[in-house]
Amino acid sequence: MKKQTLRTWAKMALTLALLSSLAVCAWAQTPKRLLVVSVTKGFRHDVIPSADQMLADLAQMCGKFTVDYVRTDDDMSKKMTTEALKDYDGVVFNNTTGDLPIPDPDAFLEWIKSGKAFIGLHAAADTLPNFPAYTEMLGAHFKTHEAQVEVEALNQDPYHPATRNWGPCIRVFDEIYQFKDFHRDQVHGLLTMDKHPNSKIPGDYPISWCKAYGQGRVFYTSLGHRIDVVNPNTPADYQRLNSPEVALEYRQHVLGGILWALGIEEGSAEPQSTAYSVNPRERREGFEPLFDGVDLSGWHLRHADGRDSWSVQDGMLVNQVTKDEHGTDLVSDRKFKDFTVRYEYMIPKGANSGFYLRGRYEIQILDDYPGHSLSPTSDGSFYNFAAPSSFASREPGRWNQVEATIRGNRATVILNHVKIHDDVELTRPTGGQLDNDVDQPGPIFLQGDHGCVAFRNIRIKGLN
Numbered sequence: 001m002k003k004q005t006l007r008t009w010a011k012m013a014l015t016l017a018l019l020s021s022l023a024v025c026a027w028a029q030t031p032k033r034l035l036v037v038s039v040t041k042g043f044r045h046d047v048i049p050s051a052d053q054m055l056a057d058l059a060q061m062c063g064k065f066t067v068d069y070v071r072t073d074d075d076m077s078k079k080m081t082t083e084a085l086k087d088y089d090g091v092v093f094n095n096t097t098g099d100l101p102i103p104d105p106d107a108f109l110e111w112i113k114s115g116k117a118f119i120g121l122h123a124a125a126d127t128l129p130n131f132p133a134y135t136e137m138l139g140a141h142f143k144t145h146e147a148q149v150e151v152e153a154l155n156q157d158p159y160h161p162a163t164r165n166w167g168p169c170i171r172v173f174d175e176i177y178q179f180k181d182f183h184r185d186q187v188h189g190l191l192t193m194d195k196h197p198n199s200k201i202p203g204d205y206p207i208s209w210c211k212a213y214g215q216g217r218v219f220y221t222s223l224g225h226r227i228d229v230v231n232p233n234t235p236a237d238y239q240r241l242n243s244p245e246v247a248l249e250y251r252q253h254v255l256g257g258i259l260w261a262l263g264i265e266e267g268s269a270e271p272q273s274t275a276y277s278v279n280p281r282e283r284r285e286g287f288e289p290l291f292d293g294v295d296l297s298g299w300h301l302r303h304a305d306g307r308d309s310w311s312v313q314d315g316m317l318v319n320q321v322t323k324d325e326h327g328t329d330l331v332s333d334r335k336f337k338d339f340t341v342r343y344e345y346m347i348p349k350g351a352n353s354g355f356y357l358r359g360r361y362e363i364q365i366l367d368d369y370p371g372h373s374l375s376p377t378s379d380g381s382f383y384n385f386a387a388p389s390s391f392a393s394r395e396p397g398r399w400n401q402v403e404a405t406i407r408g409n410r411a412t413v414i415l416n417h418v419k420i421h422d423d424v425e426l427t428r429p430t431g432g433q434l435d436n437d438v439d440q441p442g443p444i445f446l447q448g449d450h451g452c453v454a455f456r457n458i459r460i461k462g463l464n
Contacts, residue, residue, distance in 0.1 A: 032089040039076055041098025045123055050231045051094045051224060057254050060129050064264055065089075073101050083109045087284035090117025090262055093124035095224075100126045100128060109137055113214025117261035120220040121254070125177060137213050138220055140182035140206070146198040148175045148226070148302040150241075153207050156189035160267035161256035162208065162219060168259040169250060173241040175225035178205065179272050184314055186270045187211045191221070194316065194454070200348040200397040201320060202454030204313035208253070210260065210352070212269045214280050219257035223250060229301045287342070290332060290444060291317050291458040302329035302434070302445065317455045319353070327448035331359065331434070335441040338463040340405040346454045349396045353453035354383060357406050358442030359434035361385075363413060365453060367393045380413065380420045383430045388413075388420035397455075407463060409438065 005447040038048045052069065057065045067345055068088070070076050078084060081103045091112075100106050105128070112118050118137065126142035128134040135141040150173040155166050176197035184204065191208040195201060228234040229358040232247035259265040276293030277283075290298065293315040301308065309319050309327030321327040336358065345365055347353065353365040363385040371378065371391030380388035392415040394400050403414040406426075429436055434445060446455060 004221075031059075031063060032117075032264070033087060034059070034065050034067050034090050034092055034119075034258070034262075035079060035085075035088045036067050036092045036094055037070040037076070037080075037096055038094040039070060039073065039096060039100055040123075041100060042276065043097050043123070045095040045097075045225065046083075047122075047225060047227050047230055048095050050227050051121055054230050054251060054254070055092060055094070058251065058258070062255065062259075065258065065262060067092075076101055077103060080108065082111070085111050085116075088116070090119065090258075092119040092121065092258075093127060094121050095123040095262065096127040097123050098127065099130060102128075105134070106130055107376075107384065108195060109133055112137065112216040115215035117122065117258070117263070118213070118216065118218045118373075119258055119261050120218070121252075122175075122177075122222055123225040125179065125222060135181050137218060139209055139211055139218065140179035140220075141185045141348070142415045143178045143180040145175050145177050148173065148241075149197050151193060151197045153191040153193060153223075155191055156272065157268065160188075160190055160210070161260045161265040162210065162221075162253050162267070164256065165252045166249065169279070170246075172223060172229060172246055172250075173226070174223055174229050176205070176207070177222040182206060184274070185271050187271060189272055189314075192225075192314065194314065195346070195348070195397055201452045202316060202318050202346050202348065203320065206320075207255075210257065210267070210269055217261040217263065217267070219261045221253060221257065223253070274312075276457060282342075282459060282461075286461040287340075287459040288461070289458065290334070290460045291455065293456070296330075298333050299330050300333060302331050303395070306449075313454075315347040315456060316447070317458070319446070319451075320452050321448075321452060327449075329445050332443040335443050336462060337441040338407045339426060339460055340403065340463065341444065341458070341460045343458040344399045344401050344408045344456050346399045347396055348452055351396065351452050352447075352450040354432070354447035354450075355402070355404075356433070356445040356457075357404060357411065358438075358440075359435070359445045360429040360438060360442055361406070361411065362430045362432060362447070363402070364406060365447070367396050369393060380415050382411070382421065382424060382426065382447055383432075384427070385428070385430045386421060386424050388415070389422070390418055390420060392416045392418035392420055 055067050152169050154169050155163050187209040193205040210219045228240045228242040232244035260267045274293045278287045306328030310330050351367045354362040356362050364381045364383045366379040374387045376387045379393045405412045409426045410423050
């Protein structure tokens with residue numbers, strides 16, 4: 001089948017999905033009323049007219065809500081008074097910025113709390129910087145962004161109206177915000193990234209979320225900076241970096257968020273737990289978590305006075321250091337003799353770390369993708385001792401899965417389902433070890449003094 005035909009079918013499928021979402025609105029009686037605010041006191045985004053039109057299109061197609069606009073200070077002084085807001089069921093902040101002249105900001109937030117909807121698009125997070133109560137309502141505040149980039153956003157709730165039409169992830173080229181004053185335990189995540197959008201350093205980088213606010217509902221998405229993200233019919237003279245299908249997907253995302261915030265469709269607003277527990281099969285096999293996904297309980301810094309470079313972010317154990325910094329190794333409180341340990345790790349480009357068995361034998365973690373040569377210092381090697389038998393590592397920014405078993409002084413390692421060490425005899429520590437007591441139990445330790453790395457799903461089973 002030709003590519004053009006495939007694109008046509010893909011567009012038709014997405015259009016049908018959007019129409020399916022809109023079909024929810026067929027039983028509407030009295031449409032809800034939304035007030036769309038696009039006043040700016042800081043940077044003004046050129047996407048605002050396109051987003052205004054998108055909201056009008058969705059309202060017309062859906063029939064479940066109508067839109068009215070606040071585009072000037074005068075509009076705001078008339079339509080956002082305490083009395084005027086009684087005529088509306090919710091508000092959309094369409095790329096608002098700066099200190100908006102809302103007649104009574106506190107009363108505005110109380111209005112939302114009373115059971116109204118708040119929908120924030122992109123720069124809504126760069127609004128009212130001197131009004132902390134607004135940030136608390138929204139769930140975060142804009143901190144910075146870097147160059148526009150294509151990212152892979154992870155779907156955290158495939159059942160929510162705002163994200164149920166997507167698979168496990170979406171790809172979009174956009175300006176990706178970073179936030180301050182964000183607390184994952186206070187929001188329900190919808191879209192996120194497990195790495196920095198530009199540097200790909202592991203970490204928690206939220207993109208979209210929702211939350212309860214009193215009796216009200218808040219939906220926010222940081223996507224939508226670019227016109228070709230918002231408008232499937234972007235003008236030909238605009239440098240298009242997203243397909244029309246991306247814009248159709250984005251419209252489903254926003255529509256679902258609106259319908260949820262207005263109470264027309266249901267979906268969870270409960271914060272997701274990041275706690276890790278082994279699956280039932282592994283539990284029956286005897287595995288138990290070594291990292292709980294919540295905090296650093298059960299772990300300590302190798303050097304108490306060392307730089308505390310480790311943190312827990314959205315269920316990940318993350319070591320973040322700059323090129324001019326050194327972090328500190330992280331050591332498990334518990335010690336083990338013979339065991340099987342399973343874990344996942346992810347690194348950015350140029351990274352260097354390690355996973356130590358008994359605190360003495362380092363399984364090297366290194367960005368040498370795509371692994372043209374194998375050596376005792378390659379990724380997956382027992383550092384400076386034994387080269388992996390084959391290269392099985394994934395490119396930086398992807399999670400790798402490891403299973404390592406050690407009995408006595410012999411070890412086997414499976415990386416991404418490939419056995420790279422088969423019953424290797426470890427005749428000495430591999431360097432950087434905690435001690436030389438090779439016949440004694442020892443802890444797991446994670447190298448943190450060289451570079452950035454993230455671990456997750458660390459579980460261990462003792463062997464008799």
